[in-house]
Amino acid sequence: MARVTVEDCIDKVENRFELVLLAAHRARMISSGSPLTIDRDNDKNPVVALREIAEQTVSPEDMKEDLIHSLQKFVEVDEPEAEAVPVVPSAAGQQQQVTQVNAVDDSAVEFDRMSEEDLLRGLEGLVPPERTDDV
Numbered sequence: 711m712a713r714v715t716v717e718d719c720i721d722k723v724e725n726r727f728e729l730v731l732l733a734a735h736r737a738r739m740i741s742s743g744s745p746l747t748i749d750r751d752n753d754k755n756p757v758v759a760l761r762e763i764a765e766q767t768v769s770p771e772d773m774k775e776d777l778i779h780s781l782q783k784f785v786e787v788d789e790p791e792a793e794a795v796p797v798v799p800s801a802a803g804q805q806q807q808v809t810q811v812n813a814v815d816d817s818a819v820e821f822d823r824m825s826e827e828d829l830l831r832g833l834e835g836l837v838p839p840e841r842t843d844d845v
Contacts, residue, residue: 718764
């Protein structure tokens with residue numbers, strides 16, 4: 711089929727399996743309406759994709775990144791971290807606050823410890839909400 715084209719592509723993409731993945735992805739992009747970077751010459755989309763890779767009119771690294779993004783189901787979004795975190799008052803009644811925890815330096819993080827007795831005392835002090843008949 712396209713043996714000469716595949717042999718021309720091997721020096722651009724070393725791994726044949728990766729070449730097949732990239733050429734198939736590029737062929738699907740062409741089928742979905744992506745503009746061609748070379749003349750079609752009555753060739754089918756997979757052959758055009760291989761010729762584009764062989765003539766280096768498309769970047770294999772860019773196609774690899776695009777292929778990875780097309781296969782990802784969940785995309786991580788980098789969100790800024792909170793600057794200040796309030797801490798529950800300790801048993802002695804002192805309230806502490808941790809200011810701007812540095813992501814690199816975890817030594818500034820403080821943890822409060824609560825005994826079971828303190829927890830039970832806190833739970834006993836809770837008042838259930840008043841019941842209304844509107845529901």
